[in-house]
Amino acid sequence: MKKEVVMKKLFESSNLNYEEISNMVADGDLIIYPTDTVYGLGASIEMKESLDRIYEVKERDQKSPLIALLSDKKYVEKVAVINELNRKEIEKLIENFWPGGLTIILDKKRIIPSNMVSNGTSVGVRIPNHKISIKIIESCGGILATTSANISGEPSPRSYEELSEEIKSRVEIVVDDNETPKGVESTIIDMRGTPKILREGHITQIEIEKIIGKMK
Incomplete structure (x- = not known):
């Protein structure tokens, strides 16, 4: 990858222009923004070339799928299919852990590009528990890949200070x-x-089992 500075805009959280961010993402620009877990790297799901660029920026192959961060639970069934056999359990998980650190894997709908999910048939969805990220995502249509x-190989950044200068230089928008x-x-x-x-992180299996019962 050619390493050159491409960043167009650094936004301070105290002075965010959501309309400008929305327009830039809609034009295909990549955004680095805070979430409730770690800093995220995002793009519009409608821009396949931008999704490819995420992998280039991270120097990662496309075997690891991106997830869909949502601003509201109303977008879940826009991007994913809820299995009716599990609907009650899924709704309980959403009610108890969203916004928050739980990514739910569901069958994807056609709106999700194949290069976003490693040519697979599923997509991970989540609402972050972070006001700024929710506003950013909502301004971008309610969904951000x-x-x-x-x-790749670096630790996931827990704060703005932990973002590498290299990755900041490879995107157009940084918050x-x-x-x-x-x-x-x-x-x-x-x-x-x-x-x-599939991965135990911010929310434990014990916490989940209290909501939907014991898992095999």
Whole structure:
């Protein structure tokens, strides 16, 4: 990858222009922004070239899918299919852990590009518990394809200060926020069939089982 400075705009959290951010993302620009877990690297789901660029920026192959961060639960069924057998359990998880550090894996709808999910049939969805990130996502249509804002092999950045200068130089938009995220990545649970935790992070299996019962 050609390493050159491309950043167009650094936004301070105290003075965010959401309309400008929305227009830039709609034009295909990449954004680094805070979430409730770690700093995220995002792009519009409608811009396939921008999704490809996320992998280039991270120096990562496309075997690791991006997730869809949402601003509201009303967008879940715009991007994903809820299995009716699990609907009650999924609704309980959403009610108890969103906004928050739980990513739910569901079957994807056609609106999700194949290069966002490694040509797979599923997508991870989550609402972050962070007012600024929710406003950013809402301004961008309620959905942002997102991954952690680090070059592969680097630690996931827990604050603006932990973002590498290299990755900041490779995107067009960076949001500087003085509210430090929790620094723990989200828990990932597959709810397409029998519930299965794929990664335990901010929310524990015990907490989840209190809501939907014991998992096999």
